Amino acid sequence: MNTDGDLTYVYAAAPDTREVRASLQGLRGVSGAPVSLLPLPAAGPDPVAFVVSRVAPDEFDERTLKARFEDLEWLEGVARAHHEVVQTVARHDTVLPLRLATVYQDDDRARRALAAQHHAFAERIALLRGRSEFGVKLYVHPTGSTSPAADPTGSPESREDAADASLSPGKAYLRRRRAQHSAQEVRYRHAQEAAERVEALASRFSTQRVRHPAQRGALAGPEENVLNDAYLVPHDRAEEFRTVLAAAMEGLDGVRAEVTGPWAPYSFATPPPEPGTAGEERVP
Template sequence: MNTAGSLTYVYAVTYRTGPLGDSLAGLHGIGRAPLRFLSPTADTTDPAPGTSEAALAFVAGDVPEEDFNEAALKNHFEDLRWLEHVARTHHDVVQAIAARAPVLPLRMATVYQDDHRAGQALSAQRALFTQRLDQLRAHTEYGVKIYLTHDATEPPPVAPAPPASPGKAYLQARRAQRHSRDAVYRQAERAAGTIEAIASRHATQRVRHAPQRGELTGPQENVLNDAYLIPDDQAEQFQAAIADAAGGFPDLRIEVTGPWAPYSFAMPAPGPDDAPEPSP
């Protein structure tokens, strides 16, 4: 039940269980608000008791309407400090659920006017959410990133040109720089192929994200940023194989991140003829 002046903020979809409910009692959401389960709103298509659909639930909490109404969110999305706080809290809640049960993370700042409307949204997409949760059961997301190291991308020093031919010496040095960078990029292409071959033996799904830029990468250049859905019983073999392969690419930094809740796989990617998936 909402408190006065609040909206319902939904973090994730999961299955309602006693142990998870006990864990939620010790967790807090944005603004230290307590968390609760929300069930689908009752309708004529309610599933039979005891089925997985019957246990489906949102994990939700209250947030101040003055901070999360449409106008306020437009302003807050330009406030990096506010965004970082909300994103971190949202992530912490989702990860805590993922450690205990299958979970579908929802987008940050998924809000409804009240619990009843949130329950209606859950009911409308109950079959889709249930199917996806069952597909993700006993799977975890891992990321693999390839970076060109700073030394590999830093151009070699240009030697002083002989007094008689400064133009020729300069052009030779620039050509050497290009050849050096080309060799590193070819190494990155080979590394990407190796990672894809390893993933084909372990991953059930892959999502290719855009390479990161700016402050997220520092002086290194990110050239691959993939997410893989890995069965839990193969996670150690996958990570070990990537670590072993990384030793064969001295001019690259290959990083495995995770385990993560399946942010990249919460909804299946639409095919070329599919309509966009509904969202809460």
């Protein structure tokens, strides 16, 4: 039990191994606190522990967290620290990241939550061992993204600008709108073809896929995100996976693929919930 009144912040579940313990030496997490393992007293042949640190109750109690989640600067700092801890452990062994700001009143309650889902965690770790998560996103370029000044060599856009100069303003506007609509239709067709290529090729390398909602607004930038998938890929096929997906975009103008990773398996870490477990005792 925490004797100083601090709360127990849980980053992930991980195997209780020598390698994982060594990875935590000198590691600092949220609020600069030292990170350690919180094991069960008797975990059996496949021991799983929580990766934890201590956080102050005046920052992470339920009431404060509701307000803090509106503070983007604070949230970014916590997210970065959380991710760094998870990725550090992932470089040494399989890790099951937990959601941001998973906090318990004390170590005893955290252990009860771990004990309630220990079997599920151990099964999930066995399933994910030797694999990492890769993100695959497809973006469609906005129409008119190539300006005449940026491309003075006779692109379709620059030729249309020259033709528009001989038309009335109204006719020139309608012409450009039709051209933009036609160009965007072509790009969406290319995006559909790209998505089909990605799915067909990725299935040769990955063992699981999770389809996330497409990103919108500032997260996507000036382009339109039309695909946001996560794949679980064996370590020994990671580079081949990247190479094949990059080549798959050849000949598809107006579409950009982004492959990121390897990451800890955030999208695949959570086992099916077990109703009535002590995990419901989290502070937030």
